Amino acid sequence: MIPKTIVFDLGKVLLDFDYSIAARKLQPRCRISAEELLKIIDQSPLLYRFETNLMTTEQFFGEIQSKSGFLGDLAEFGEIFGNIFTPIEPMLQLHAALRARQMPAYIFSNTNHLAVRHIRMRYPFFQDFDGYILSCEHGVMKPDERLYEIVERYTGQNGSDLLYIDDRPENIATANRRGWQTVLHESPVGTIEAVQKVGLLNEQKTGRS
């Protein structure tokens, strides 16, 4: 069955990211090592709280300052913290090809306001979605079912009408339980093949009428 809407995870699917880039750039302005900085900002309880909207950007920055001694202001921090992304070009081309066929597309991401602001300014492809379901706007993270319910509400689709691409098995598992079609993203080649296999790139017109 050909899905009607495609849902993209962002990190490691459309944009690669590496928090060690930020840690290295922040370090000269801090009293702790780049390694210690990385522990604070990458996959940390602090980042989790930021990405589930339990703290504001200012509060997150305040915690970083007190833990690291960072000497700059929030603007300087935000620029460095957000500038950790690299486009995954074949996947951006896949997104563009689907949009050229009028395929409804959504972003579904665990992320934070600093990253989103940076990505919005830097990467034009990010404007070209019908909607965005971001953990930091809903106070809940993938793989929590509640965020998937929000995707279904926003897209107006559920079950096999949705095709979801994500690089994390636990995120895919929740989608599978809800009956979505899924692709566990391991490489652009594999994902593009999987998208072709469900018939999306072969149809002249899909989704919107």
Ligand SMILES: [Mg+2]
């Ligand atoms: Mg990801």
